[in-house]
Amino acid sequence: MRNIVPTQTTAWKNLKKHFQDMQNIHLNDLFRKDKYRFKNFSFFIKDKLLVDISKNRITYTTLKILLSLAQDMHLSEAIQQMFSGKKINCTEDRAVLHTALRNDYHNPIILDGNDIMPEIYAVLKKIKFFSNQVINGQWKGYSGKKITTVVNIGIGGSDLGPSxxxxxxKAYKNHLDIKFVSNIDSTELFHLFKIIDFETTIFLISSKTFTTQETIVNAETIKKAFFKKAGCTKHMNQHFFAITMNTNKAKDFGIISDNIFKIWDWVGGRYSIWSAMGLSIALAVGFKNFKELLNGAYAMDMHFKNTTFEKNIPVLLGLIGIWYNNFFYSETEAIFPYDQYLNRFPAYIQQSNMESNGKNVDRNGNTVSWQTGPIIWGEVGTNGQHSFYQLLHQGTKLIPCDFIAPILSHNSIQDHHEILLSNFFAQTHALAFGKSFYNDSSCFFSDIKSVDSAFIQKFKCFLGNRPSNTLLFKKIDPYSLGLLIALYEHKIFTQGVIFNIFSFDQWGVELGKNISNSIYNTLTNKKYELDYDNSTQGLLNFYNSVRHAK
Known part of the structure; x- marks a missing residue:
């Protein structure tokens, strides 16, 4: 990818000038001036997804300049480079090809002179065969009993995505009980051991490098507990599996070749659910539904790759995010799915975005002078309304929001879903247009009468002009979910290109890990390997004094 400083582009300079005109314009005014604003600022992908960006503080001019920024930063070229297998992860000299994992298998993808699709297809066949065996009861544990429980041992992308x-x-889930172990805190394993039956449980050790401390320590502890129960090491073959690119390490752990599911170095952990890291998904919902998840993501890939930027949903969402982050200085974005099944979706996108674009060095190796990745957070449904929406509506922070909901519920009970979606639509409306008891043109509700005193009315006034995107789809199914996840993946990529950063490494997670190894030796051997600051030294001394007190 090219190394261009975004703040030096003509488009960025034009955005700074345009912001002076836009910063005091209210959404009320934008909607009054354009009675077709919803139609003109909404986008569809067939009958699967509607994305409404009309409640943003943007005009046609805003979008025009933002789109010119994408051109100035050569976004189109970068997209083609990613899909074609160019090694755009330059700090690790790797291609970025999670899109290949859901590629139409008639389309070859060449990496280092070889078509990688046959190998991908071979792993998919292995996932299909094994998941069918377990689901159908053909795969037995060491005592001859059918498998009833699957435990995925991983962390980060090897845990959060599949989970x-x-x-x-969950509406598509079969009889298998799928559990996830990630935290190295022994409490998690303590409770796991109380509820699983080793005779009917299989363990998926999910680690790209097979060196991740939390995963390997947890796996070793589980293996010891399994040996104690099974009484024989050879029984591992029925119960332990590895998902990794480091086959030698997996074999050293005791896992046979047939039980190793391969991934590749060009698959980032936070983008790995489409690979064998999704084995727990295939086991949970069946391979057919896993394939539909891939198909939905592939549809978004084709939209992102082939659609003009004026109608390209990930590109538009990415550009709008940059507009708020760098010109309104919002710094944070919230994601609110109004469906209980999506309760982990904000955390998943949080990791994908913040680990990808949380960088302060550009592709030239220089410290950036602009805002890069935003802080991502969120909560499910109406829970957030009784928690932090007060700040969204009346606080001093501008927080752009994504509201996500299915039109149909899998579990319709009386009018619960209608009440839920009533809140969904109401919140985007209230954030945008606010409420005032005064004759104020900045509010649709300026004609509301109140008997409250002028003093009390001040506290009940909502200024509005709080932006949001609305994403609606028919129902949470594998295809729609794949479409939605891939949309955010490509939004993140779009922003990384324009930020002029490398989105596919994560060096920021290394320092704390390395220091923790030294501190572990300090805690266990009482040897101070590093010259710690007096705060850390004091904390360690206090820890040791309490732990070893008689």
Missing amino acids: MVTKAL
Whole structure:
């Protein structure tokens, strides 16, 4: 990808000038001036997804300049480079090809002179065969009993993605009980051991490098507990599986070749659910539904790759995010799914975005002078309304929001879903247009009468002009979920290109890990390997004094 400083582009300079004209314009005024604003600022992908960006503080001029920024930063070229397998992860000299994992298998993808699709297809066949065996009861544990429980041992992308998807697709779940172990805190394993039966449980050790401390320590502890129960190491073959690119490490752990599901170095952990890291998903909902998840993502890939930027949903959402982050200085974005099945979706996008674009060095190796990745957070449904929406409506922070909802519920009970979506639509309306008891043209509700005193009315006034995107789809199914996840993946990529940063490494997670190894030796051997600051030294001394007190 090219190394261009975004703030030096003509488009960025034009955006700074345009912001002076836009910063005091209210959404009320924008809607009054354009009675077709919803139609003109909404986008569809067939009958699967509607994205409404009309409640944003943008005009046609705003979009025109933002689109010219994408051109100035050569976004189109970068998209083609990613899809074609160019090594755009330059700090690790790797291609970025999670899109290949959901590619139409008639389309070859060449990497280092070889078509990688046959190998991808071979792993998919292995996932299909194994998941069918377990689901159908053909795969037995060491005592001859059918498998009833699957435990995925991973962390980060090897945990959060599969966990989020299996929860989101709970309506499609089969009889298998899928559990996830990520935290190295022994409490998690303590409770797991109380509820699982080793005779009917299989364990998926999900680690790209097979060196991730939390995953390997947890896996070793589980293996010891399994040996104690099974009484024989050879029984591992029925119960332990690895998802990794480091096959040698997996074999050293004791896992046979047939039980290793391969991934590749060009698959980032936070983009790995489409690979064998999604094995727990296939086991939870069946391979057919797993394939539909891939198909939905592929449809979004084709939209992102082939659609002009004026109608390209990930590109538009990415550009609008940059508009708020760098010109309104919003710094944060919130994601609010109004469906309980999507309760882990904000956390999943939080990791994808903040680990990708939380960088302060550009592709030239220089410290950036602009805002890069925003802070991502969120909560499910009406829970947030009784928690932090007060700040959204009347606080001093501008927080752009994404509201996500299915039109139909899998679990319709009386009018619960209608009440839920009434809140969904109401919140986007209230945030945008506010409420005032005064004759104020900045509010649709300026004609509301009140008997409250002028003093009290001040506290009940909502200024509005709080932006949001609305994403509506028919129902949470594997295809729609794949479409939605890939949309955010490509939004993140779009922003990374324009920020002029490398989105596919994550060096920021390394320092704390390395220091923790030294501190571990300090805690266990009482040897101070590093010259710690006096705060850390004091904390360690206090820890040791309490732990070893007689």
